[in-house]
Amino acid sequence: MLSEEDLVAQADRLQADADNVLRDLALERRVSMLGELIRIGSASCGVMALPDIDIGVLCDELDVTGIFAIARELFGHPCVARVNIVDERGAFQSMPGPENEGIYLGIRYVEGGVPDGRLWKIDLWFFPRAAPRPELAVRDRLRAMSGEERLAVLTIKHALIADGRYGGDGLHGIDVYAAVLDRGNASVASAVTCMTGR
Numbered sequence: 001m002l003s004e005e006d007l008v009a010q011a012d013r014l015q016a017d018a019d020n021v022l023r024d025l026a027l028e029r030r031v032s033m034l035g036e037l038i039r040i041g042s043a044s045c046g047v048m049a050l051p052d053i054d055i056g057v058l059c060d061e062l063d064v065t066g067i068f069a070i071a072r073e074l075f076g077h078p079c080v081a082r083v084n085i086v087d088e089r090g091a092f093q094s095m096p097g098p099e100n101e102g103i104y105l106g107i108r109y110v111e112g113g114v115p116d117g118r119l120w121k122i123d124l125w126f127f128p129r130a131a132p133r134p135e136l137a138v139r140d141r142l143r144a145m146s147g148e149e150r151l152a153v154l155t156i157k158h159a160l161i162a163d164g165r166y167g168g169d170g171l172h173g174i175d176v177y178a179a180v181l182d183r184g185n186a187s188v189a190s191a192v193t194c195m196t197g198r
Contacts, residue, residue, distance in 0.1 A: 014051065045142035047173070053121070
């Protein structure tokens with residue numbers, strides 16, 4: 001297990017690297033004609049444990065042609081290995097609620113554009129601006145957390161990653177944030193009990 005200093009230093013490095021990836025992709029410029037780019041999740045507040053970036057774009061309307069044009073531009077970038085497009089609107093919406101409606105681009109960015117470069121997972125969501133955005137409240141709460149809370153979040157995330165219980169069908173950042181920030185669980189054991197009920 002990493003020391004407290006190493007956990008924070010690694011998160012800071014990942015944050016800086018995430019900034020470089022987004023700059024290289026020129027995402028803010030690319031999406032500016034369609035809406036307002038907002039960072040959400042761990043890359044918005046210094047609690048990154050994996051090369052994983054969550055981005056939202058608040059749009060007055062979801063311009064499918066414009067979104068496909070952005071996907072095509074990104075696919076032409078030398079470090080982009082994959083761009084998946086998923087329609088999460090109307091009958092195709094897999095999660096209920098207006099806050100989950102949108103168009104998703106799943107981007108896989110490989111540092112250096114070489115096979116052994118570090119792989120970044122970038123979730124780029126185009127959302128209707130008028131829909132509720134609960135992740136913004138989570139982001140703002142994370143940005144206001146104390147140093148002790150940040151360390152607890154990083155410690156718990158790394159423990160879950162080491163145990164293979166983080167991501168996929170397991171636990172996610174949002175579960176960790178709720179356990180630490182809403183319920184005051186600062187240890188791995190108490191947070192896991194809180195998140196899993198056992």
